[in-house]
Amino acid sequence: MKFVKQVLFLSIVFAFALQACGLPSALTADEPTAQPVATQVAIATEQQPTPVEIVHTLIPFGADSKDVANAHDNEESNSYDSKSVMFGDDFNINRFERPFTSVDMAYLPQVDIVDIGMTEDDNYYYVHIKLAGVDPATGGANGSYAVDFDTSIDGKAEFIIIAQTPTSAEWSTDGVSIHADENSDVGGESLSPDNGYTGDGFEKTVFNAGTGNDPDAAWSRFVNEGSPVVEIAFKKAFLAAQPKFMWSVTASLATIDPTKFYYNDTYTIESAGSPVLGDQYPVKDLAGVDNTCRLPAGFQPTGTEPLGCHVGQQVIEADPSSPSTIHFTPIFNICKVYPALCELQVVQPIKP
Ligand SMILES: [Ca+2]
Ligand SMILES: [Ca+2]
Numbered sequence: 001m002k003f004v005k006q007v008l009f010l011s012i013v014f015a016f017a018l019q020a021c022g023l024p025s026a027l028t029a030d031e032p033t034a035q036p037v038a039t040q041v042a043i044a045t046e047q048q049p050t051p052v053e054i055v056h057t058l059i060p061f062g063a064d065s066k067d068v069a070n071a072h073d074n075e076e077s078n079s080y081d082s083k084s085v086m087f088g089d090d091f092n093i094n095r096f097e098r099p100f101t102s103v104d105m106a107y108l109p110q111v112d113i114v115d116i117g118m119t120e121d122d123n124y125y126y127v128h129i130k131l132a133g134v135d136p137a138t139g140g141a142n143g144s145y146a147v148d149f150d151t152s153i154d155g156k157a158e159f160i161i162i163a164q165t166p167t168s169a170e171w172s173t174d175g176v177s178i179h180a181d182e183n184s185d186v187g188g189e190s191l192s193p194d195n196g197y198t199g200d201g202f203e204k205t206v207f208n209a210g211t212g213n214d215p216d217a218a219w220s221r222f223v224n225e226g227s228p229v230v231e232i233a234f235k236k237a238f239l240a241a242q243p244k245f246m247w248s249v250t251a252s253l254a255t256i257d258p259t260k261f262y263y264n265d266t267y268t269i270e271s272a273g274s275p276v277l278g279d280q281y282p283v284k285d286l287a288g289v290d291n292t293c294r295l296p297a298g299f300q301p302t303g304t305e306p307l308g309c310h311v312g313q314q315v316i317e318a319d320p321s322s323p324s325t326i327h328f329t330p331i332f333n334i335c336k337v338y339p340a341l342c343e344l345q346v347v348q349p350i351k352p
């Protein structure tokens with residue numbers, strides 16, 4: 001009991017010392033003591049991190065960059081009146097073609113991917129995402145646009161870059177973030193739906209709107225000259241140790257949550273609904289989403305890469321009838337293979 005009283009007394013002293021901080025010295029002359037004041041300073045330091053000014057030194061250029069790969073995605077702009085799709089949506093292999101609102105199946109051209117491509121120059125990879133149209137209300141690309149990188153080439157991505165509502169025709173880091181799956185649990189056990197997925201997806205945010213060790217790591221812009229195109233630039237230096245990967249693109253009207261990105265693990269086929277006429281029609285909780293097959297960068301595909309796009313006459317798509325046969329590399333620690341990527345650290349930006 002005596003101990004409790006002492007603690008209570010010390011707590012009162014401490015609370016009073018905090019309150020007394022801003023008072024005139026005459027009123028605080030008798031107040032104790034050194035230790036509570038020291039504690040107070042520590043708390044104040046913790047709550048108010050020193051803001052860091054973002055200074056860019058390398059800005060993407062984009063023009064004259066050379067082709068890495070490109071592909072076409074299903075387009076719904078000529079057939080959306082049917083409020084359904086025939087191709088490009090297969091829940092079992094995490095492929096989606098549903099640029100429609102939930103249940104009503106109203107068309108959302110700003111998240112209907114038509115073509116994707118990657119180019120490169122000395123400093124950056126550039127991902128080009130051509131959309132079927134813009135948001136009729138704003139004339140813009142009001143969605144989340146993401147590119148995910150499968151550096152172990154097993155169908156499971158190791159990190160993702162998300163560009164949220166890119167508005168500027170100039171390159172900007174605003175709304176651009178990078179998230180890594182350090183503990184290798186994206187996608188669960190296999191490409192098949194995991195019943196009751198409990199992983200944390202891409203849990204490690206390594207870049208956010210230009211904050212961090214490298215403020216020039218990732219950028220986006222929205223160009224609408226003839227066709228609406230979202231572009232995402234990513235510094236090549238981070239993959240220099242092993243510049244070989246597969247990549248794909250996702251567009252979503254809802255903000256993409258990097259911890260819940262493999263939708264066939266985080267939704268059930270019943271809750272997701274489907275744009276294909278049948279038992280699960282129409283689209284339900286998983287609405288306004290489009291994604292693409294995977295393209296190679298830095299190597300010639302062998303034809304066995306999971307979820308690969310068709311290349312010329314060669315079919316390199318995984319067999320959708322047996323996705324359970326595709327199992328992921330057991331442990332692929334992105335932060336060990338590409339340490340520079342994970343050494344990016346998100347810090348508090350200066351408030352305008
Ligand atoms: Ca698609
Ligand atoms: Ca599409």
Ligand SMILES: [Ca+2]
Nearest residue numbers: 187188190192
């Ligand atoms: Ca899975």
Ligand SMILES: [Ca+2]
Nearest residue numbers: 181185200201
């Ligand atoms: Ca994870």
